[in-house]
Amino acid sequence: MRITRLDANTVCLSELNGLVTELLRRVVPSADPGDNSAARARLYSAPTHDAEETEFLEDWEAYIEPELSKLFLSSRELIEADLQKLRIDPATGEGAICIPSSHIDGWIHGLNQARIALAARFDFTEDEMEGVIVPSTDGRAFALVQVYIYAGLQQLFLSQLEHD
Amino acid sequence: MAETVIEKESKTKTGADFPWNVVVHNDPVNLMVYVTHIFQTVFGFSRQKAEKHMLEVHRLGRSIVWTGARERAEAYVEQLHGHLLLATIEKSQ
Numbered sequence: 076m077r078i079t080r081l082d083a084n085t086v087c088l089s090e091l092n093g094l095v096t097e098l099l100r101r102v103v104p105s106a107d108p109g110d111n112s113a114a115r116a117r118l119y120s121a122p123t124h125d126a127e128e129t130e131f132l133e134d135w136e137a138y139i140e141p142e143l144s145k146l147f148l149s150s151r152e153l154i155e156a157d158l159q160k161l162r163i164d165p166a167t168g169e170g171a172i173c174i175p176s177s178h179i180d181g182w183i184h185g186l187n188q189a190r191i192a193l194a195a196r197f198d199f200t201e202d203e204m205e206g207v208i209v210p211s212t213d214g215r216a217f218a219l220v221q222v223y224i225y226a227g228l229q230q231l232f233l234s235q236l237e238h239d
Numbered sequence: 240m241a242e243t244v245i246e247k248e249s250k251t252k253t254g255a256d257f258p259w260n261v262v263v264h265n266d267p268v269n270l271m272v273y274v275t276h277i278f279q280t281v282f283g284f285s286r287q288k289a290e291k292h293m294l295e296v297h298r299l300g301r302s303i304v305w306t307g308a309r310e311r312a313e314a315y316v317e318q319l320h321g322h323l324l325l326a327t328i329e330k331s332q
Contacts, residue, residue, distance in 0.1 A: 122316045123327050131313075139317055146321050187273065187323050194268045201267045226270055233272055 078231040091170035106188035117195035150185035258331035259312040261305040
């Protein structure tokens with residue numbers, strides 16, 4: 076998995092193996108909290124710990140959370156559209172995708188959404204996140220691999236921003 | 240302890256004008272490099288200052304990243320939530 080600048084306006088991810096290409100396709104569904112209460116609670120966390128701030132909390136829920144929801148959706152839609160350009164080399168089985176560099180922020184955001192929603196949905200412990208404990212089921216283990224791979228992708232994209 | 244940005248206010252410290260802190264809390268999912276990047280983006284911090292606050296969050300569980308008027312503090316918390324950081328507003332001591 077590597078990232079390169081094709082030109083000033085284009086960034087390419089290449090040498091993507093089968094697992095990574097499959098996980099790329101799962102970014103958007105993983106980032107969407109759907110009806111999962113744990114994922115929703117984490118994506119829409121409280122803006123204050125003061126229980127007496129009822130009016131502020133009500134206003135936040137009524138006016139700010141819908142705006143946050145639109146923002147989160149926009150990142151997922153951007154990634155979904157970019158993924159239409161994912162190509163698999165039939166000879167090697169490796170995937171590659173080129174995206175506009177102006178989409179890097181959207182990818183970083185969408186990957187972060189996916190990591191946070193997955194971690195909340197599966198309620199990963201810190202020991203699991205740090206690799207001290209191996210998850211007890213295949214489903215948990217796979218989700219944890221997703222979180223790790225998405226972190227790697229986030230770091231690749233962040234490294235590109237540093238070069239801008 | 241990382242340096243905190245304090246906005247100078249000429250208004251009286253009552254009600255909504257009381258100084259408010261924007262606090263960022265630790266979570267085990269957000270990457271340290273990502274948190275640093277967001278602090279630079281939202282607050283315009285230098286890399287060094289952003290890393291100081293990020294490490295304070297990581298080691299102490301929280302960092303006061305900005306102090307000032309209520310309305311602006313709310314706007315910062317909204318921006319931080321937009322980047323999926325755990326952020327809250329609280330009265331400054």
